[in-house]
Structure formats: C-alpha cells, structure tokens
Amino acid sequence: MNVDLPLTPDYDAWPIEADLETVSFTPRLVTVRWSDGRESRYHGIWLRENAADATTVNPATRERILDLSTLPGWPEIGDAEIDDSGALCVDFVPEDRRLRFHPGWLRAHDYDNAEDPEAPPVPVAAWQGGSGQGPDSLDASGLLDTEPASEAEEAILAPALESVLGKGLVRLRGLPTEPDSLEAIARRIGPVRPTNFGQLFDVKAKPDPDSNAYTSIALPPHVDLPTREYQPGLQMLHCxxxxxxxxxxxxxxxxxxxxxxxxxNPEAFATLPRVRWCYANTAKATDYVWYAPMIRLDERGELLEVRIADFLRGPLQADFEEVEPAFDALMTLQRMLREPEFAIRFTYRPGDLVIFDNRRLLHARDAFEGSSGHRWLQGCYMERDEIRSRYRMVQRARRQR
Ligand SMILES: [Fe+2]
Known part of the structure; x- marks a missing residue:
C-alpha cells in the first residue's frame, strides 16, 4: 500500500533528512529512533496539539482550532507505529483518534535534542570596528528589476538579510537615486513603519529643523526614536x-x-538595565516622552536592545539613591562610545542603502560643510519582525524548490 505523507501544521516544506526506523511508547510518551541513530522523545500532549488534521488546524489558515482543554481527557497514547509512507501514526485515547505526523516536520521540531530550540536562524555576532573595517557590502543594482518573491530577488536579499540578522547591518550598493525610490526598495522586505517624520524622511539640512538630524552639525552615536514605547527595530538610509x-x-x-x-565594569553594566531614563522629543508640534532602561536584556540575560541617544534624553526621574550610580554608568558608557576600535566609518555614495538594526546599532555622523555641495539621504523605519519573516520566507522557498 502506498500512502502519501501527511500534511504539516504549517505552510512550510520539511525535507526528510533521516527516516523513522523504530517507535515505542508509554501512555504519555513516544520514543522514535531515526535512520542515523538519533533518538527523539515526544510528549503525547505535545503531539496531540501539533497534529495537522482538520480537527486541530483550520486547513484554510493553518492556525490552530483545537482547544486542548476541550478534549475528553489527557491525550494518552493507545498505539504508535510507522506507516508505509514513513509517517508516525499515533492512536490517542480517550478521543479514539488516529493522527499522523510528517517525519521531516517532527525531526525539525525535535525539542528533545535541540541545544537551543529557540535559536535564531542566523546567530547574533557582535563585532568591533577599527580602521579599515566597513559594513558588509552587496551589489543590489538589479533589485527593482527582479520579480517580487523570485529566485533572482532572493539571490540579492538573502545575504543582505543574513547580514542584518547576524551583524545588525548591511550596505546595498548600486540602487536607483530617484527621490522616494526607497519605498519600493523597502517593500521588497516588508511594510514601512510610518512616524511623525513621515513614511519616508529626508535627512538633509533644512530651515527650521525639528531634529538635530536635519542640520549639518555632528551627531553623536545614537538610535532613532528612543522616545517611543517601542523604538523601531530597523532603519534604512538611502543616499x-x-x-x-x-x-x-x-x-x-x-x-x-x-x-x-x-x-x-560589571557594576555599571548592572546599573543600566535597572535605571529607567527619560527619552523625550519635545518638538514644536509633537511631544513624545518615554521612560526605559538604556540596555535591555531578555529573560535569559541576552542583550535585547540598547536605547542610547544623548540629545534625546530628558530629565532623569530615578530613585534618589540611584542618581549618582546612574550618571556614573552613563558616563562610563559614553566614554566607550568614543573609542575608535568600536566604530566603522564610511562615506555614503549615491545609490547606497544602509539597513541597520535600530535597537542594536548606533549611528553617528561627522559635521559637514553645508555650502560645499549637497547631502541628501532618505530614510524609513521597519520592524525586526519583517526581516525575520522575509528571511524565513526565503528559506521556505528554497526548501520547496
Ligand atoms: Fe539618526
């Protein structure tokens, strides 16, 4: 009997890197052995929730419709076997339901053996600068001529997305220099996040500026919009x-x-995630204020974001005892930001687009001589989620090919 492999509970493709060879079970646990010798254990309740049949997942959306708490009891295992297609088949009691699991999907979600099941697709790699260092640079001259979601588009985007995910930065070169073309370029990755500065913003010296960015003075290392509860995850600057x-x-x-x-300086490092600084952009027509730490760690102690922009800091409103340690830590950090070995320096060329993680990278610029020529960058914001989603789509397309 020849049977097809079952669906998976998602839209992805999961190549079979090893076959299921043997299966054993207890009422609450299935243990399988793969053709390469690996052994994986799956809880019965985990399998029940991740079945791909129409009682568990809406076939039209592939979103879950099963509410585990509505089952007649804990989903215990009555039988488990490998069928002719190589799929794992499990009989669940007391539902009296047989469900099948795709071996490629099971292997890809083997939480029993994964070192870090939540590991990002591209590991975060912190980098130092120094002289001679520059951003990863890629020729993107044909990008807007490619079909959206085509292999040609992916060939340009995939390495760019990898650099942004891993290093927080990439420079695409050879793009058009028409004003507003950034919008079409950005859309190849995802939707733009509009702000009070517009969908796109112009970075050039202008009369009556509402930000230091719109003057010709030097800007110290900073992230943009730390004054928002959720500061944009990505920034794009197009020369x-x-x-x-x-x-x-x-x-x-x-x-x-x-x-x-x-x-x-562990003491200073311990202070910065604790103290909530004031970030304020009190312009003539808008008034954005938010309190947040300068360094944020996630639940596992990994760096999640930095929020550094000295010209957008408002008056500190911390506990009385925290004020001096807070400023001491702040100045320690500020001194480090001036150390040349952390920085890369480069000159924008027309057609360059620099994409960077605005919750991780700091950008700065030297003062320029306004009367010596023209300097015009257009910028926009986006979220980290868009880069991650686009990168997963590229990987999915490659698996399906
Ligand atoms: Fe900026």
Missing part, C-alpha cells in the same frame, strides 16, 4: 546625493559595546 565635504557616517555595534562594558 540620493552626497557631494559635501565631511559628513562621514559612523556606526557601532551597541551589543559589542554593552558586552565590553559587562566585562570591564
């Missing part, structure tokens, strides 16, 4: 013109600086 003297771009990996601080 349309650059003929001024000065205005060199400077970028630092905020995670590398934070890790160096953790090593060199």
């Amino acid at each position: 349309l013109e650059n003929s001024v003297e000065g205005g060199e771009a400077v970028m630092l990996d905020g995670f590398a600086v934070a890790e160096a601080l953790r090593t060199r």
